[in-house]
Amino acid sequence: MRTCAKCGASVERLADCSMAMNLGDGEVHWCKKCLPTPSAELIIEELERFMSTVNKNSEEKSMNFTEYQAASKKTAIYPRESMFYPALGLAGEAGEVANKVKKVYRGDLTKAELKEALSKELGDVLWYVAALCDEMGLDMGEVAELNVKRLADRQARGALGGSGDDR
Ligand SMILES: [Mg+2]
Ligand SMILES: [Zn+2]
Numbered sequence: 001m002r003t004c005a006k007c008g009a010s011v012e013r014l015a016d017c018s019m020a021m022n023l024g025d026g027e028v029h030w031c032k033k034c035l036p037t038p039s040a041e042l043i044i045e046e047l048e049r050f051m052s053t054v055n056k057n058s059e060e061k062s063m064n065f066t067e068y069q070a071a072s073k074k075t076a077i078y079p080r081e082s083m084f085y086p087a088l089g090l091a092g093e094a095g096e097v098a099n100k101v102k103k104v105y106r107g108d109l110t111k112a113e114l115k116e117a118l119s120k121e122l123g124d125v126l127w128y129v130a131a132l133c134d135e136m137g138l139d140m141g142e143v144a145e146l147n148v149k150r151l152a153d154r155q156a157r158g159a160l161g162g163s164g165d166d167r
Helices: 040-061 065-073 084-106 111-136 140-156
Strands: 017-022 027-031
Touching (some): 017 040
Antiparallel strands (some): 017 027
């Protein structure tokens, strides 16, 4: 059913719909009450408003790394007090990621299949990152934040292209 992006009223009938826009993922509609005379300015304004609600919703849906670490902890079944298990698991899952990419290179997997596969494999990588953070008493959210800060610092010093652990 087609509904107005602003008030939710049905715009199933052509007569009720003031504007329809195709945003790639599908059409978005506005009723005549919400968008009586869609001028170019009004259309842009409405689109920006609509996109900001879409972005806000998707932000609310995703979790931050601190929340993820807490959630993934509940499924951590391995010999505890062991940094080796998650470290080796992380290397193993990174290998699985590389293996999927290899299959595309070899022609055994399409790009779309790779995307689907990596949506799971990269999650496996994350799981072991979280487990290793746990073992080390690190907050995964803080690890991510520190990384962004270090990248920004490197960029500011014009050293982004170099190599080494402590640039
Ligand atoms: Mg895996
Ligand atoms: Zn409306």
